[in-house]
Amino acid sequence: MPGARGGEIGPYDKPLSDNTFLQFLRQPRMLLILLAAWAIIGALTEAFSSSDLFLDLNDRDLDGALAGRALAWESIPLAVLYLYCARDPGRFPRIFWLALIEQAVAIIACFYHWGRGDLGGESILIPVVVSASLGALVFLHIVQHREPELGST
Numbered sequence: 001m002p003g004a005r006g007g008e009i010g011p012y013d014k015p016l017s018d019n020t021f022l023q024f025l026r027q028p029r030m031l032l033i034l035l036a037a038w039a040i041i042g043a044l045t046e047a048f049s050s051s052d053l054f055l056d057l058n059d060r061d062l063d064g065a066l067a068g069r070a071l072a073w074e075s076i077p078l079a080v081l082y083l084y085c086a087r088d089p090g091r092f093p094r095i096f097w098l099a100l101i102e103q104a105v106a107i108i109a110c111f112y113h114w115g116r117g118d119l120g121g122e123s124i125l126i127p128v129v130v131s132a133s134l135g136a137l138v139f140l141h142i143v144q145h146r147e148p149e150l151g152s153t
Contacts, residue, residue, distance in 0.1 A: 025137055026137055028086075028089030028090070031089075031096075032083070032085055032089055032095065033082070035079075035082045035102075036080075036083045038134060039075040039079035040076075040079045043073045043076045046072070049071060078102065081098075082095070082099070096141050096145075097142065100135060100139060100142060106131040107127075107128055107131050110124035110127050
């Protein structure tokens with residue numbers, strides 16, 4: 001077993017914080033670009049609503065007075081905001097709170113629609129895993145870069 005013998009350090013004995021790939025993903029600018037890409041994928045999912053890859057309506061229409069709102073590409077402004085903030089992430093630290101809320105709501109929405117029977121487990125698996133992963137990266141960023149509390153010296 002690596003690292004089991006006196007003092008040897010194997011490739012799996014490094015702490016997770018030393019992982020260069022995770023360090024790369026946790027950079028504020030990279031994290032915002034990943035969030036923007038995920039939001040763009042969300043818009044593409046809505047745009048290509050007759051695709052096995054994105055959203056398959058099985059040749060049915062969404063009906064209802066407000067059904068058009070369900071596929072209104074609302075993730076595009078969010079992607080634009082993430083890309084705008086990625087130019088200078090240090091200037092917009094609170095964007096990460098919005099990102100954390102967005103990822104949490106996306107996960108909740110997936111489980112809500114799965115519970116109602118609107119979506120199958122295979123349809124929520126990738127969105128939940130990606131949103132949870134991005135949410136974890138955002139959470140780590142927020143915790144490690146907290147602003148000083150008011151009144152503290």
